[in-house]
Amino acid sequence: MTEGFKRRTPSRWGEGEALKREILAAAARMLTESGREGDLSLRAVAREVGIAAPSIYLHFKDRAELVSTVTERAYARLVAELRDAAEQAGGDGPRAALRAMAQRYCRYAVDNPKLYRLMFGIERMEVSRDELAHHPLWTVYEAWVGAVAACRDGRSGTAEDERVAKLLWFSLHGIVAMAVAMPFAADRQGMAEMADDLLELALTT
CATH class of the missing domain: 1.10.10 (Arc Repressor Mutant, subunit A)
Incomplete structure (x- = not known):
């Protein structure tokens, strides 16, 4: 053997x-x-x-399909984590739910740094606009839009909700990407405070 x-x-x-x-x-x-x-x-x-x-x-059929399936499951797990965070904090209102999602997102990335890099690597992102709606990453995007819309209910339309959701998510990604790339920057308390600051900025724009 x-x-x-x-x-x-x-x-x-x-x-x-x-x-x-x-x-x-x-x-x-x-x-x-x-x-x-x-x-x-x-x-x-x-x-x-x-x-x-x-x-x-x-x-x-090949390695690419195996890796894609692994990352699809990782996206699904991330969405489940975000929804769980929102549900646990939801009793305190939509803003608290969104804050909990942002905190959980940062924790997921720092707890799974190499997997996070793979999930958001260039080769994972090479999809056309038409393909994006069917990409598993779209469910992550929808989770952010839904949470933002709940906070802004009665104040804005769908396009504005999407803009604010992108601002929040993309900025959070920048924070965690730097923390993942430079472990010394992964100060959890500092990340939590920056996430809170981002939330305030995003919802007041």
């Missing part, structure tokens, strides 16, 4: 989805550790799961 290869118990008939989840989990762990798509090899993923490399092609 090849050194470093852990043999997996063969799946029974109908358990293909279980194997697909294992492949995704292994790829996610490896990408979270490296943060670079180019470092991921299907052979390494197969070795981690304990299967022959060609078995991966039964579930994913």
Whole structure:
């Protein structure tokens, strides 16, 4: 047996989805550790799961599709985190919910720095305007627009809500991107205060 290869118990008939989840989990762990798509090899993923490399092609046509699926799940997890934060703080009003979302967003990025870089890397963003509406990142955008609209209810139209949501999200991304790129800048208390400042600025523009 090849050194470093852990043999997996063969799946029974109908358990293909279980194997697909294992492949995704292994790829996610490896990408979270490296943060670079180019470092991921299907052979390494197969070795981690304990299967022959060609078995991966039964579930994913190539590495790009595997990485895309991993990042799609990461976007979904981020949206779930934002919604959970808003729900927990929602009893104190829409502004408190939006503040909680901003704080959670920063925490997600700092807690998952390499995965965050991968999610918002250039190769992930190369989509046309028509494709964007179907990109999983769109759900993150919609979460921000909805939260901003709730704070500005009765004061603005959809276009203005979108403008303010972009201002807030893009600015938050700048803060966390710098913190991820330069760990010494990842002062959580400082990030929280800057997020609060951004929220005030965005909602008063």
